[in-house]
Amino acid sequence: MLLKLATYAQDAKIRAQVSTEDDFEVFFTVNLVGSSARADVSPNGFSFSAISPGNYTLEVQAIGYETFQKEIELKPKQTLQIEIVLRVQENALDEVIILDEQLGISSDTPYSFTSISINSIQQKSSPNGLMGSLREVPGVYGAEFGQGIVKPFIRGLGFSRVVTVFQGNKLENQQWGADHGLGVNDLGVDRVDVIKGPASILYGSGALGGVLLIKDSEDYLKSTDWTGSFGTSYNSVSNGYRTFASIGKKQANDFYFAADLAYENHADYKDGNDRIIGNSRFNTTSLRLHSGIDKKQFQNKLSFTFHDQNLGIISEDEMDDALSLATSRNDRSMQLPFQEVKDYLLSYKQSTQHENFETSLHLSHHINTRKEIEEAFNEVDLGFRQTHTFYNGRVSLTNTKIKHSLGLQGSFLNNENLDEAQEFLIPDARFFETGVYYLAEYKLKDYFIQGALRYDFREVTADASSQALINDGFILPGEPENRKLTSSFDGITGSLGVSKTLDKHKLKTNLSTGFRTPDLAELFSNGPHPGTTRFEIGNANFDREQSYQADVNYEYTNQKFSASLSVFGSLVDNYIFFSSSGQTEPETGMNIWNYQQVDARLYGAEFNLQYSLFANNQLNLSMSGAIVRGDNLDFKEPLTFIPPDNLNFKVNWLPFNTPTTFFAALRIIGEQNRPGFNEEVTDAYNLVSLGASYYFDIGKQELEIGVTANNLLNETYVDHMSVLRANQVTSPGRNILLNLRYRF
Incomplete structure (x- = not known):
């Protein structure tokens, strides 16, 4: 002492x-x-x-x-x-944000993008994970399969048409269907950068709608003292709680290490009528470890993430009182059916800066094991083990008028049915893909010009020769004698864009193409999907999806007011969608669903306005919104899974010279009266949210308290983007989110 x-x-x-x-x-x-x-x-x-x-x-x-x-x-x-x-900044739009260190792209790029912080104490530990915050981004929406399973949509394109980059790794764990989660949450995450529009030039197959770049929090690099936080949260809608902790330290020799840990557990949620939605319960355990060296001209980082999820599967008959799986209010025990998902991700990244050039290298290996358990706890109805190795290397010449970047990027993926699986949706399969890209950037006074070309090749092999698949009678298209089938896809993509900055104005225009190779389920599925009433059939003759998009984005910023407007239009050749055939499979009696390929058109607009009412930014007002339209050009009807029109209003108030923040928000979702194939009109609804946060100084440390009421008026609604929309399963009602976090 x-x-x-x-x-x-x-x-x-x-x-x-x-x-x-x-x-x-x-x-x-x-x-x-x-x-x-x-x-x-x-x-x-x-x-x-x-x-x-x-x-x-x-x-x-x-x-x-x-x-x-x-x-x-x-x-x-x-x-x-x-x-x-x-000093007054000569150009208020000159600040450059690094979007992706691996690819060397920044906010100067002509792509439309939005950055959103995940550190807000009011939104920490939302049951919807990252998507709970990303819904604030104009043009971004989420397709839900209950709390804990939310898929991102960008400009009307989602599922495997949006690339998610987590820990530098391109996630590929959606190869067997749309109704499965990403397997990431906000633990150790600082912000998410959303790139809107085709970005296949930079990220390869799947970046048709856009990209989510999830950035780690690295506050520990700012100090040689121990830094970190720990806390807990509570969600009233599901009686859910979460406990989390982070710690890190940078040594005097520039070596650092950090760790994050969280456990989360939720009972079934309640809708606006206080009805318990049975089997919406879930629990997760997450661990993240990091170490590396952070020097001025050399940085590297070795990271490991473990994520364990148990996710209840909401029945299609849930709204029938006689068939509901709801039990007692605080029952957290897993019940049938449910998913058991484990992720192991090891990654290494390295970057160097030299006088005339810079380099970047990324290597990662991801193991994803998924089990769907439906009939009995000791039986696996559907089970996969996927291993995915991803690599990206880049060299950029920086000491020239035109910045030249040359990169190589690709994947090795192997997907195997588990031996103990009782049913088989897709065969064992593997693919190898590689892409080489060239990116040129040129800055001339107020203009920034960026162009890129890329070539990709993917070879996919389906293998139904295992004894389990033979015994099951699984059939590949064409019934090859060796029970193996190989398909290949290749093509060239390109983009060209210009940014013009003048005083407080910035105008971006971009023309780009993107592509997506059909996933394994779309190509080779031929079996019952546990947890659903579907018998799913793919098509091995599908071509790759190819999009062509024009995008215009305008931004204005001054000391008190900022505004942005984006308009876009795209054509997608060979667009794949999923629909019921109206027939039943003879042996199982299940409805047959198959994939079809058509030409499609999407177009729309997004806007965002922000105004500081007083000179000291104590009262901030914002309004944003988005509309998107999608057309099936072959069938002359709207596309399925197109988000409804939406508006968002928000007020942030920071009372004078106090450590308190208040906010109020209104989200207006319009009627979706443009239903696609097998869809119906979905009603409009409004969601009101209120929140407050306060922090206490405790010596050199800080204690934060956050209270948020989401869906304050307890609205009962069915969202058009819910995977369970056809069965009228209602979304969560009022949720009081309490957060406590101690920073040191």
């Missing part, structure tokens, strides 16, 4: 006054790089207390102003007095 008191007696302090050269009062943020201390901020300045003597970098940032940065040395018992004048 005496040693601790003596140490505090040597601590230094900082006192700063902050003004702007145009005498405009602004909201600013302060960061003392090299310390975990947090500033006490007032409208005219800030202060730090109890800082250990040493060398630090002081940073002050405000929207519309240049970042102030100063190296300082604090001596024992010193109180540093400093006056800071923030």
